Amino acid sequence: MKALILAGGSGTRLWPASREAYPKQFLKLGDEKSLLQQTLERLLNIASPKDILLLTNEQYKFHVLSDANEVSKDLADNTLLEPARRNTAPAIALGMKYCLERLRISPEEVLFVCPSDHIIKPVEKFVEYVKLAEKVARQGYIVAFGIKPVYPETGYGYIKVTGEDLGGYYLVERFTEKPNLETAKRFLSEGNYLWNSGMFVFTIETMIEELRLCAPEIYQLFNQPLDDIIANFQKMPDISIDYAVMEKSKKVIAIPMDIYWSDIGSWDSLYDALDKDGKANVILGDVLAKDTESCLVIGNKRLIATVDLKDLIIVETDDAILIAKRGSAQKVKHVVEELKRKKRIEVFEHRTVYRPWGECTSLEEGPRYKIKRIVVKPGASIDLQIHPHWNKHWIVAKGSAKVTIGNNVMYIHENESVYVPKSTPHRLENPDKIPLEIIEIQNGEYIEEDYIVRLDDEHGR
Known part of the structure; x- marks a missing residue:
């Protein structure tokens, strides 16, 4: 079985902790590990690192790689970037095509799809449900995981199951998106409704056939080579897998999971x-x-x-x-x-923003100046660049820095500083084995980052 983790969402329901540039899957909420890392560790109980595919986008690429590397160095090998945000149905189609074409996986292989930002416990019981779902999926079904509701939640979708217990799973009669409170109360009292967890298990060939029947627009693009799908991905409809397939398919069954589950939606x-x-x-x-x-x-x-x-x-x-x-x-x-x-920056990013080479925190700013704390990872470097409109000072607070300014290369250490004139090519590197911390003071007539000229871009931005 392969696992596809959807890690490209940008929800802000946990604002101010979660923001568009740093959504909740990367947050560490009451735990030393992020929600994404908890998801990865959970899935390593059912799949090896080489069998886990991470799907995200360019904006979150380095967050995903950093979190994955901390869990296992092998996890970052299979990271796929969505060319554009098109909801879960196109994302799953892209992931399946990647599995078939690049990983050479058989269409008969079972794929487990899940979000990257849920809390699930106990893990041991969850693993047993996934093993059951794998067996059922091999019979040609799409398996949805439902959670037995404990209160009338209006923030979740619901699955109505019908008929007899078929061995721990039930036929699905219909899906209902987030209901109003009265409807949610009725669902709870009727007893045959489950919260839709957003996790699904199916064979790739089964889902391909259901895309053909239920979502022909996605199916037509899916039949193209992977490179063509990527090139034309923005033409995909912006639609969830629930709307595109689950609500229309006749092959969906549900496994009620009697465990703790939360999508941490608020x-x-x-x-x-x-x-x-x-x-x-x-x-x-x-x-x-x-x-x-x-x-x-x-x-x-x-x-x-x-x-x-x-x-x-x-x-x-x-x-x-x-x-x-x-x-x-x-x-x-x-x-x-x-x-x-109001175009407030507080909804888009934190004062600390994360880069491929480390992080940058805005400490103070005013007319014509900014003060930042920059942390560069061991062995990492900031791209060679030019600032046409501002000068800056670098002061080393911790570690050692290799600095290139024009044709000069020098090393500076704690309590030492260097001046970078405007319009001068420069680069900051950390040659040490500990993080490099720099205080940067910028001064000039225009000090916004949209006017940085990168002379090289080893990070692919």
Whole structure:
């Protein structure tokens, strides 16, 4: 069995922690590992590293590679980039074509498809469900994993199952997208509805046939060579696998999973997923909670003190703080929409942004100047570049730097600095085995990054 992990989503329902440039699959929420890394470790119980395919896009490529390398050096070998964002149905079709053409996999092979940002436990029980799904998929079915609902959730899709137990799985009557509260209550009371987990198992040949029957526009492009699919991927319809295939196919069955599952679609669901203290609080970070009950409080770098609070969500980042009533977390999307309309940078990226060579944090800025902290990974380097409109100073805070300025190459160490004049080719490298930390001070008439001229681009940006 092969596994296809969909890691290109850009949801911002966990704003301000999750942003378009750094979505929730890369967040470490109450765990030392990101949600993507937890997904990878879970799947290594059912597939070897060479049998796991990561599907993402250019924007998240280096985040995915970095997370994957920390789990296993072999995982990054199979990373496929979507040329454009076209939802899950085209993404799955692209992944299948890659498996057939590049990995030389038989059409009879079973493929397990899952998102990259869910919490599932216990893993051992999950693995047993996947093994059952593999057996059923070999009979020509598309297997959907359903979760037995415990409350009337309006943020999930639902699967209605019908008929008798066929051995741990049931025929699917229909899929229903996110219902209103009254409908969700009815689904819960009727007892034959499951939450749609967004995880599916099928043989490649079965899904190809269902694409032919249910999604001919995708099927026509799928029949082209992989390079042509990539070149014309933007012509794919922007449609989910649920709408494209699952709601139309006659071959879908569902396995109800009696385990803990959450797609962490809101701060409320994160609160439900994490361990509570004696007063039902979830506390992460430097927090002093006095007479505080049933709250989710996530700190970043500052001390957060709470007094006489109940049923609140408080999330602090470098540049934004969210305060909301528990139970209203789904409304965060309205905050994000408003920020997008106002073109606020806080909805797109954090003050710390991640690059192929390391990371960069904005510390301070004003008219004609910026101050940043730059961290360069061991052995990594920043592309040779020119800034036509600003000068800068580099001050080494930790480690050693190899600096190229024009035709001069020099090494500078902790507490030493160097000046880079505008319009001068320059490069910063870390020749050491520890991270290099630099304080960069920029000054000039125009200091935005859209005016960087890269003379080489070894990172393929």
